[in-house]
Amino acid sequence: MKEKTIDILIPGEINPDLILNDPNLEPRFGQQEVLVQDFEMTIGSSSAIFACGAARLGLKTTLIGVVGDDPLGRFMQDALRQRGVDISSIILHPQQKTGVSVILNRGSDRAILTYLGCIDALTADQIPDPLLAQARHLHVCSIFLQSRLRPGLPSLFRRAHNFGVTISLDTNWDPSDNWEGILDLLALVDVFLPNEQEALAIAASSELSIALDVLVQRCPLVVVKRGKDGAIARRDGETVIAPALPVRVVDTVGAGDSFDAGFLYGYLAGFPLKKSLELGIACGSLSTRAAGGVNAQPTLEEALQYVSG
Numbered sequence: 001m002k003e004k005t006i007d008i009l010i011p012g013e014i015n016p017d018l019i020l021n022d023p024n025l026e027p028r029f030g031q032q033e034v035l036v037q038d039f040e041m042t043i044g045s046s047s048a049i050f051a052c053g054a055a056r057l058g059l060k061t062t063l064i065g066v067v068g069d070d071p072l073g074r075f076m077q078d079a080l081r082q083r084g085v086d087i088s089s090i091i092l093h094p095q096q097k098t099g100v101s102v103i104l105n106r107g108s109d110r111a112i113l114t115y116l117g118c119i120d121a122l123t124a125d126q127i128p129d130p131l132l133a134q135a136r137h138l139h140v141c142s143i144f145l146q147s148r149l150r151p152g153l154p155s156l157f158r159r160a161h162n163f164g165v166t167i168s169l170d171t172n173w174d175p176s177d178n179w180e181g182i183l184d185l186l187a188l189v190d191v192f193l194p195n196e197q198e199a200l201a202i203a204a205s206s207e208l209s210i211a212l213d214v215l216v217q218r219c220p221l222v223v224v225k226r227g228k229d230g231a232i233a234r235r236d237g238e239t240v241i242a243p244a245l246p247v248r249v250v251d252t253v254g255a256g257d258s259f260d261a262g263f264l265y266g267y268l269a270g271f272p273l274k275k276s277l278e279l280g281i282a283c284g285s286l287s288t289r290a291a292g293g294v295n296a297q298p299t300l301e302e303a304l305q306y307v308s309g
């Protein structure tokens with residue numbers, strides 16, 4: 001077999017976040033102009049934030065997704081490239097515009113307005129076999145936003161397995177809350193990374209230990225993220241837990257994606273389960289120290305300082 005050149009391949013959504021910050025933010029209709037304290041345009045979208053977290057840890061990371069041939073698409077490509085993500089497989093849509101989220105931040109509360117644009121444009125058949133064959137691992141997230149990718153995931157996952165590629169999935173929340181097809185999809189997944197709320201909803205249980213039992217019957221390794229309470233992982237008969245780091249939280253945007261990057265680094269390196277969990281937690285918790293998803297993602301050296309195993 002030819003040597004793999006990609007550690008993690010991510011078929012994903014790509015959009016910037018335009019963030020308006022003001023503790024007293026109160027948008028008003030009727031053509032009234034409201035001045036706000038601060039503005040930032042930053043890397044948004046789970047897949048892009050995950051890709052940046054993985055690249056920061058030193059993994060060879062390729063993101064394949066769709067952007068428009070427009071300034072927001074170019075902003076995302078430049079920002080991803082600067083963070084070490086391979087963008088050579090990104091597809092330019094000839095007509096559609098790059099998607100964008102406008103986030104109105106008022107202290108700990110926020111309103112999010114999203115224009116989908118190309119966010120849901122990627123389909124599974126746009127991921128060619130020669131690219132898949134180069135990857136060690138495939139990570140998919142935000143599958144309820146990526147509505148054109150979702151129906152093709154079973155066949156994409158089978159193709160990936162045929163090339164010896166391992167697969168992880170972080171569904172993120174299903175806005176319709178019916179989680180259609182997820183339990184079946186888990187049979188094709190090697191590592192499942194939900195948060196607690198998602199795990200309970202998918203397993204149709206109100207108790208985490210029962211949900212874990214249900215989920216590990218489908219997928220060999222299940223890792224449940226629990227925000228400030230850390231995380232829990234279960235594989236075969238082994239269950240490990242670890243607390244979050246006591247950090248001064250600025251915002252938790254993308255903490256789950258940064259966690260995924262850390263955990264999967266450990267998984268691919270063959271770390272023991274506890275050590276992978278602690279690395280995921282270090283990456284998740286440290287990422288909350290700055291605004292936005294990518295600005296405080298740690299290097300491997302920094303994250304390993306918080307890992308005991």
Ligand SMILES: Nc1ncnc2c1ncn2[C@@H]1O[C@H](COP(=O)(O)OP(=O)(O)OP(=O)(O)O)[C@@H](O)[C@H]1O
Nearest residue numbers: 195225226227228230244254255256259281284285
């Ligand atoms: N308030 C917090 N304090 C410390 N660490 C945190 C906090 N919130 C999140 N984290 C860290 O980030 C990890 C993942 O966070 P979380 O459980 O919120 O995932 P998620 O719900 O998938 O996130 P996302 O909103 O990005 O999808 C946690 O396991 C923890 O390590």
Ligand SMILES: [Mg+2]
Nearest residue numbers: 172195256257
């Ligand atoms: Mg999440």
